Each structure stands twice: as C-alpha cells, then as structure tokens.
Amino acid sequence: ILNVEQSPQSLHVQEGDSTNFTCSFPSSNFYALHWYRWETAKSPEALFVMTLNGDEKKKGRISATLNTKEGYSYLYIKGSQPEDSATYLCASLNTGGFKTIFGAGTRLFVKA
Amino acid sequence: EPEVTQTPSHQVTQMGQEVILRCVPISNHLYFYWYRQILGQKVEFLVSFYNNEISEKSEIFDDQFSVERPDGSNFTLKIRSTKLEDSAMYFCASSEGPGGETQYFGPGTRLLVL
Numbered sequence: 736i737l738n739v740e741q742s743p744q745s746l747h748v749q750e751g752d753s754t755n756f757t758c759s760f761p762s763s764n765f766y767a768l769h770w771y772r773w774e775t776a777k778s779p780e781a782l783f784v785m786t787l788n789g790d791e792k793k794k795g796r797i798s799a800t801l802n803t804k805e806g807y808s809y810l811y812i813k814g815s816q817p818e819d820s821a822t823y824l825c826a827s828l829n830t831g832g833f834k835t836i837f838g839a840g841t842r843l844f845v846k847a
Numbered sequence: 848e849p850e851v852t853q854t855p856s857h858q859v860t861q862m863g864q865e866v867i868l869r870c871v872p873i874s875n876h877l878y879f880y881w882y883r884q885i886l887g888q889k890v891e892f893l894v895s896f897y898n899n900e901i902s903e904k905s906e907i908f909d910d911q912f913s914v915e916r917p918d919g920s921n922f923t924l925k926i927r928s929t930k931l932e933d934s935a936m937y938f939c940a941s942s943e944g945p946g947g948e949t950q951y952f953g954p955g956t957r958l959l960v961l
Contacts, residue, residue: 828946
C-alpha cells in the first residue's frame with residue numbers, strides 16, 4: 736500500500752451504537768500514525784498518536800489500536816453520541832516523522 | 848489553552864499575485880507544518896520546518912512556495928505567483944517534537960485564486 740486508505744467513507748449510526756472504522760497505511764518505513772477528529776468549519780483536533788505495534792490508546796469512549804506489521808489501525812467509538820458526528824482522519828508518517836500522508840477520512844453521522 | 852492561530856481567515860487574490868499566509872504556532876513548539884486541502888480532496892502535506900530550515904517537503908511544494916520564520920514567532924507560507932489550482936484551505940500546525948508528537952492545527956486560511 737503506497738497510500739493511506741480509510742473505510743468506510745461514511746457511516747450513519749443511531750445514538751448509543753458502537754462503531755469502528757479502519758485506516759490502512761504503508762507498513763514499510765512506518766514512524767507514527769495519527770488520528771484526528773474534524774468537525775465542520777473547525778480545524779482537525781488530535782485524538783491519538785500511536786507509534787508502537789500493538790499500541791492501544793483510549794480517550795473516554797474513543798479508543799484505537801495499531802498493527803504496524805500489517806499496516807492498519809482501528810478507531811472504536813463506544814455508545815455513539817450526536818456530538819461524535821464528525822470526520823475522523825488518520826495520517827501516517829514515514830521514518831523521520833516529517834512527511835505526513837492523510838487518508839480521506841470517515842464521515843460519521845450519529846442520529847439522536 | 849495555547850492554540851495555533853492563522854491570518855487571514857480568508858483571502859481572495861488574482862492569478863499571478865503573491866500571497867503570504869501567516870501562522871503563529873504554540874510558543875514552546877519547535878516543529879512546524881503547512882498542509883492544504885483542495886475542496887473535496889484529501890488533506891495534503893506541503894512542508895515541515897525545524898531549526899530554521901525545511902525538514903521535508905512534498906512534490907507540491909515547488910519553487911513557487913517558500914516558508915519562513917522571520918521573527919521567532921510567525922511562521923509564513925508564501926506563494927509567489929498564485930495559480931487557480933492553489934485555491935484551497937491552508938492549515939498550519941505545530942508540535943513539540945517530530946512526527947511521534949501531537950500536532951496542533953490552526954483554524955486555516957481559505958485561499959481563493961481568481
């Protein structure tokens with residue numbers, strides 16, 4: 736994989752549902768994987784930075800895992816709330832940690 | 848809470864004109880970045896900057912682009928002769944350390960080239 740791919744492109748869930756999305760990234764020369772939450776008309780807000788294979792990070796109802804050998808990361812949201820509605824971006828950085836490749840994002844809609 | 852600021856929030860310019868986009872990173876941060884997002888496309892990396900020099904740049908960042916940290920506070924992106932395809936949202940970001948550290952994004956400058 737030479738690109739960062741995210742799936743699904745968009746997701747509609749009901750309030751209270753748990754959900755997850757995938758980020759696939761180049762596993763060679765991997766340095767770090769960032770997850771961002773991006774609300775309309777705002778700037779991307781950092782959720783997690785992950786560097787080690789097997790990393791798991793958690794912030795409230797949101798958590799993420801990292802598999803650097805196979806080049807994927809999952810983002811999980813437990814008990815989705817309407818305020819979770821946003822675009823979730825992942826970005827992969829190469830060795831040296833300076834050049835970033837973004838995915839296209841997963842657009843989450845949570846209906847009350 | 849400290850935040851990255853950008854000015855202007857919107858800029859409209861004529862093709863061929865020079866524009867300077869300004870950013871004030873978080874004060875104790877050492878690494879600085881410019882990204883852009885053309886409407887409907889992915890966010891794209893332009894350039895990273897550390898210790899008063901470019902650390903890495905993308906293929907997009909050609910001779911028409913330059914960055915500068917003129918006074919230890921501002922971090923600027925200059926586009927010398929704008930093209931229609933430079934129309935995009937430009938984001939500045941900063942971090943304490945390189946890629947394994949959290950990057951904090953500014954609110955962006957919407958550039959429209961006519």
